[in-house]
Amino acid sequence: MKPSGALSLYVHIPFCTLKCSYCDFNSYAGLEELVQPYVSALITEMELWSQYARGRPVPTVFFGGGTPSLLPIEQIGRILSALRERFELAPEAEVTLEANPGTVNLDYLRELLALGVNRLSFGVQSFHDDELAALDRIHSAAEAEEAYRWARDAGFQRINLDLIYGLPEQQMERWQASLKRAISLAPDHMSLYALTVEEGTKLAYDIDHGRAPEPDGDVQASMYEWSQERMAEAGYQQYEISNWARPGQECRHNLVYWRNGDWLALGAGAHSHLSGTRFADVYSPKRYVQLVQEAANAGPPDATDVAALLKSMRQVTYVEEARPEVARSDTLIMGLRLNEGVSLAEFRRRFGAGAEAAYADTFAELTKLDLLERTNDRIRITDHGRLLANEVFTRLLPD
Ligand code: SF4
Known part of the structure; x- marks a missing residue:
């Protein structure tokens, strides 16, 4: 679709x-x-x-x-x-x-x-x-x-x-x-x-x-x-x-x-994120020019969904399959970079009720260490956590 x-x-x-x-x-x-x-x-x-x-x-x-x-x-x-x-x-x-x-x-x-x-x-x-x-x-x-x-x-x-x-x-x-x-x-x-x-x-x-x-x-x-x-x-x-x-x-x-939204990135080495799928064009600008032309010569691509489209995009040389656990982790890691943090209601709406539960222990531990804080429905990084952001993010990576 x-x-x-x-x-x-x-x-x-x-x-x-x-x-x-x-x-x-x-x-x-x-x-x-x-x-x-x-x-x-x-x-x-x-x-x-x-x-x-x-x-x-x-x-x-x-x-x-x-x-x-x-x-x-x-x-x-x-x-x-x-x-x-x-x-x-x-x-x-x-x-x-x-x-x-x-x-x-x-x-x-x-x-x-x-x-x-x-x-x-x-x-x-x-x-x-x-x-x-x-x-x-x-x-x-x-x-x-x-x-x-x-x-x-x-x-x-x-x-x-x-x-x-x-x-x-x-x-x-x-x-x-x-x-x-x-x-x-x-x-x-x-x-x-x-x-x-x-x-x-x-x-x-x-x-x-x-x-x-x-x-x-x-x-x-x-x-x-x-x-x-x-x-x-x-x-x-x-x-x-x-x-x-x-x-x-x-x-x-x-x-x-x-906020882990959808963006299409055009050009050599550019990374896109569409409907949970991450992909990138070939890095070499010269090769990019050649491969885009090859894709165009093959005729109009099938525009129904991202997976079908990517098969015909010759210039796209890297595709990371959409995996729910990666999308969840990306949403948290990217969202916690923002002072507004992540809305847990929105997180549940996007990934289902069990998604938050999967992180319950990690959230509790990071909160105890004063690296994360929870106010009402939002989870945020603390001032202390911002200084140790990479450590916080490592803990939120998928297994
Ligand atoms: S090499 Fe170009 S892209 Fe890299 S920092 Fe310098 S100006 Fe920016």
Whole structure:
């Protein structure tokens, strides 16, 4: 049976000017010649999914990467008009685009707004030039500030800034200075991430070879606690482990992930979640272009259900079968990231009366350890639990 209800869209743009030292996202430098065919493949992939998506309102679209702002404005225009033709974009839809401050100017931002992008997310990471250089970012602190001001001048009303804390050898004062400078710009939303060392990155290599120290977990925890206080003083509400917003300015797209809703992700390496099934497209952008074409050559796909559709989607190279115990665990783990926590009534409605009982012992134990708390019908992570979130989540994984 074809599902109904809202369907969010994610569009992955895998191109970057330079690979940042800490980055393990599916992004590549030096693939400029692939931009045009890649955008064409994205549009073909939209076509492949359009029958399935018919009748489902699209409340949010998110252009992530990679560096979506590296795309020429005409290519963004092509994607957005194709999207409007093939999906039912709600009139008040939130349309976010991730932008690297080193890639934009005032005209570009004006044109983005005119095309219907109504929210920007700038990857700023730090307001210290030496830290930006150590991270291999392509912009300076002054350029980040300038890009932010251009975005306001262009008319953007919803802007997020991403910052990273706990860099190797970073002192508390340096982080404090970065966050204060970000707050002084008055963005509507901020995402603050602790630096993590991901396998295969330049940063991991440097640490393994003694060229950089590991980030200090205790320092990161102190920075996190200080940031929580500072953000609250500045009028931001924390609504997720790493996210703060002015009232009403939460990222509606990311809320779909945390509430374990349905989203379709288009593009190389993009991960989707539809009707309990998780799947992903092939990682290599070049292979993605080829496989989307092969899928299109095979004729219109069977649009009745996700399982039938996925068989004909040649570009989908990873499918995780829907398993109720995984869906339950995902719903809890993602939902507990949010300050609102998880509604147990909603949990029972979605997974049946026995679902809550299956977690009764774990909930009781985590509550006793002051990691979870229960108020009326909701279960939430405590302040203490937020600092030990990974331990809490590990306990909620399926056996
Ligand atoms: S700009 Fe973003 S996606 Fe690109 S390499 Fe840097 S962190 Fe990764």
